[in-house]
Each structure stands twice: as C-alpha cells, then as structure tokens.
Amino acid sequence: MSTSVRQMYRPVSLHLAIAPPVSVVIPAMNEEANLPYVFKSLPDWIHEVVLVDGNSTDRTVEVARELRPDVKIIPQTGKGKGSALISGFEAATGEIIVCIDADGSADGEEILTFVSALVAGADFAKGSRFAEGGDTEDMTPIRKLGNAVLTALVNRKFGARYSDLCYGYNAFWKRCLEGMALDCNGFEVETLMNIRVAQARLKVQEIPSKEFKRIHGTSNLRAVRDGLRVLRVILREKRSRRLRMQGRPAETLAAAAAEPSRRAS
Numbered sequence: 233m234s235t236s237v238r239q240m241y242r243p244v245s246l247h248l249a250i251a252p253p254v255s256v257v258i259p260a261m262n263e264e265a266n267l268p269y270v271f272k273s274l275p276d277w278i279h280e281v282v283l284v285d286g287n288s289t290d291r292t293v294e295v296a297r298e299l300r301p302d303v304k305i306i307p308q309t310g311k312g313k314g315s316a317l318i319s320g321f322e323a324a325t326g327e328i329i330v331c332i333d334a335d336g337s338a339d340g341e342e343i344l345t346f347v348s349a350l351v352a353g354a355d356f357a358k359g360s361r362f363a364e365g366g367d368t369e370d371m372t373p374i375r376k377l378g379n380a381v382l383t384a385l386v387n388r389k390f391g392a393r394y395s396d397l398c399y400g401y402n403a404f405w406k407r408c409l410e411g412m413a414l415d416c417n418g419f420e421v422e423t424l425m426n427i428r429v430a431q432a433r434l435k436v437q438e439i440p441s442k443e444f445k446r447i448h449g450t451s452n453l454r455a456v457r458d459g460l461r462v463l464r465v466i467l468r469e470k471r472s473r474r475l476r477m478q479g480r481p482a483e484t485l486a487a488a489a490a491e492p493s494r495r496a497s
C-alpha cells in the first residue's frame with residue numbers, strides 16, 4: 233500500500249481502519265452536567281463534534297468549549313430536538329453522521345459498531361434497545377408500550393422491520409439526507425427519519441444499543457404530547473404516500489406534507 237493511501241485511513245479498532253470522516257451531532261438543551269460524561273465516551277478518531285444548542289440557560293456551551301476547544305457550536309433555527317438535529321446535520325462536514333443525545337444515556341463507545349455497519353455496506357445504522365443485545369434503563373413501562381405500538385404501526389404501514397422506533401442513537405451516510413428531506417421540529421424526528429429511510433428503500437442495519445438513565449437533570453420528553461406528535465407524523469406520511477401511489481401531482485404531495493398535523497389527529 234502506498235504512503236498516500238495508507239494516510240487516508242484511520243485505525244478505529246484493532247481490526248478496522250476507515251477513510252470517511254465521522255461527524256457526531258449532539259442536540260443539547262441545558263446539559264452542562266452531562267456533557268463531561270458524553271464527551272469522555274466519544275472515540276478519539278472522530279472527525280468533529282457538532283453540538284446544537286437549544287438556547288440553554290446553563291453553561292452547556294461554555295462547558296462544551298472547555299471540554300473540547302474544537303467543538304462546533306451551532307444555534308438551532310427552530311424549536312425542538314428535530315429542528316436542532318436538522319441544523320446539526322446541515323453543519324456537519326463528515327461523510328458519516330452519528331446522532332447521540334447529550335444526557336449521558338448513550339455510550340459513545342458504541343459509535344464504533346454503528347460506523348462499522350456503515351462501512352460494511354449499510355446506508356443507515358439504527359440503534360435499537362430491543363434488538364438482541366440491546367437494553368434500556370430509561371424507559372417506563374408506559375413508554376415501552378407506546379413505543380412498541382408505534383413501531384408496529386410503522387412496520388405495518390411502511391413495510392419496515394424495525395424493533396425500536398423512537399430512539400435517538402443512529403448513524404448514516406450524509407448522502408442519505410437528501411432522501412430523508414427532514415421537515416419537523418420535535419421528538420418525532422427519529423420516526424420521520426425511520427419512515428423516510430424505509431420509503432427510500434435504504435439498507436438499514438439495526439445496532440443493539442444499551443440506553444442508560446439520564447445522569448443529571450430532567451427529561452424534555454412528554455410521553456402523551458410527544459407520542460401524539462409521533463402518531464401524527466406517521467399518519468401524515470401515510471397519507472402523502474397514498475397520494476403518491478394514486479399518481480397525484482407533485483404540488484398536491486407537497487401540500488399534503490406541509491399540511492397542519494391536526495388534520496391527521
């Protein structure tokens with residue numbers, strides 16, 4: 233192997249070296265106490281960390297800079313985790329994007345497994361707490377039930393085979409963003425990604441993942457409110473898919489996609 237080719241590859245484990253740069257996108261709203269744990273768990277071979285700040289009123293931004301002077305801090309344009317991720321994806325310069333929460337519930341060491349799946353041929357590496365080897369310490373029984381029902385609905389309506397719909401630990405090639413065309417604000421963002429990935433027939437590899445309890449602070453998720461947002465997005469996507477299959481013009485499809493979600497409730 234010539235020197236120039238060898239330099240293009242970075243060893244990421246004993247058995248794997250990769251060429252594509254990896255961006256880690258972290259949505260964070262008042263997570264100053266959790267960031268030290270999250271940043272510490274990130275592998276040293278990643279290309280960049282993009283932290284999307286949700287107008288934090290604590291020292292989230294300062295702590296991120298202290299921990300990692302090269303961190304890219306991005307303000308989100310809209311409101312909610314979805315708009316934060318969309319801003320972060322736009323700002324990411326890597327060929328591979330990994331999404332990870334800032335509450336200390338995800339282990340950055342798992343990034344190696346996600347990235348390995350992508351370089352081995354997957355388009356989308358989807359974290360799953362319910363695939364064999366995965367686990368969660370963080371979900372209440374009611375959340376587990378809601379997630380299971382919504383997962384089954386998406387599988388049925390979109391021909392997917394997901395085992396965990398509403399999970400924030402995922403990775404994908406940046407080129408997939410065009411097909412996902414994300415347009416949402418809140419916690420429904422992962423559902424929308426999963427549906428669009430299934431509709432685009434991208435190659436999905438589920439990655440068993442262990443979710444821990446958030447270390448400090450309180451959750452921003454409200455089970456009923458956010459469960460309904462997820463349900464609305466599923467129904468909205470189903471309706472626009474039906475219109476597409478009926479061969480309706482593109483303007484009608486765009487209007488259906490932009491339609492207020494109350495029509496679907």
Ligand SMILES: Nc1nc2c(ncn2[C@@H]2O[C@H](COP(=O)(O)OP(=O)(O)OP(=O)(O)O)[C@@H](O)[C@H]2O)c(=O)[nH]1
Pocket residue numbers: 259260261262263284285286287308311312313316332333334335337370400419446450451452453
């Ligand atoms: N930038 C930004 N980040 C957000 C926003 N809402 C939530 N987040 C972040 O998104 C991640 C997930 O939010 P959580 O509140 O932990 O929600 P969750 O993980 O679904 O719920 P729990 O399992 O109870 O922790 C965390 O890193 C939050 O800081 C937001 O509006 N803007």
Ligand SMILES: [Mg+2]
Pocket residue numbers: 333335337446451
């Ligand atoms: Mg959390």
